[in-house]
Amino acid sequence: MEFLLLGFFTGLSLILAIGAQNIFVIEQGLKKQYVFIVCLICSISDFILIFLGIFLFQYFGNFFNTTIELILNILLFLFLIDFIYGKISIQNKKISFNEDIEDISVTSIITKTLAFTYLNPHVYSDTVFFLGNFSKNFMVIDKYYFGIGASISSLLFFFVIGYLSKLLSKYLRSDLIWKRINLFIITFMSIIALYVLIEIIKFF
Numbered sequence: 001m002e003f004l005l006l007g008f009f010t011g012l013s014l015i016l017a018i019g020a021q022n023i024f025v026i027e028q029g030l031k032k033q034y035v036f037i038v039c040l041i042c043s044i045s046d047f048i049l050i051f052l053g054i055f056l057f058q059y060f061g062n063f064f065n066t067t068i069e070l071i072l073n074i075l076l077f078l079f080l081i082d083f084i085y086g087k088i089s090i091q092n093k094k095i096s097f098n099e100d101i102e103d104i105s106v107t108s109i110i111t112k113t114l115a116f117t118y119l120n121p122h123v124y125s126d127t128v129f130f131l132g133n134f135s136k137n138f139m140v141i142d143k144y145y146f147g148i149g150a151s152i153s154s155l156l157f158f159f160v161i162g163y164l165s166k167l168l169s170k171y172l173r174s175d176l177i178w179k180r181i182n183l184f185i186i187t188f189m190s191i192i193a194l195y196v197l198i199e200i201i202k203f204f
Helices: 003-014 020-031 035-063 066-089 105-119 121-134 140-171 175-203
Strands: none
Touching: 003 035, 003 105, 003 121, 003 140, 020 035, 020 105, 020 140, 020 175, 035 105, 035 121, 066 121, 066 175, 121 140
16 A cells, blocks of 8 residues: 555656646646547556556666657657647637637547657656656565556546646636637747757757
């Protein structure tokens, strides 16, 4: 039981940091766009990466070298630029709350969710390499408990922020408020993109 709790609180402490993925989940909750699918994909992805790190860390840890990290950073930077451009392009348009869901396909949402998850090097550093390295000396049964605890924290976190945002969305059905939210997302994602660009430049 202590390893279950250890995994839960360790996982929670890692995921509480506000990042691009969390902001995306919150935004989809506020827009009431495929909240369950987005939260489910994020949770399942974390589950896979957590157990991948816990049980395979010692085998593939050495292969996650700077070259792979550079490639992921470049892909993430390009994705963020495209995402930011899309947000800027709609900033001066009138927001139609009734048409938001119809305008975005489930395929697009799934693609964006997977991109925010798997193109982010920090997802691997947190779920795979930190948790994998932290638990590498645990007994096998303790690894299971630790991984389950960390996965539960991830599941709860994503569904809480997703559906809490959805619950609060009825108080935010204002064009002005949404433009401010959109501006915040543009600013925040731009900061992340700048950080990723700096990491790319450091490689050279």
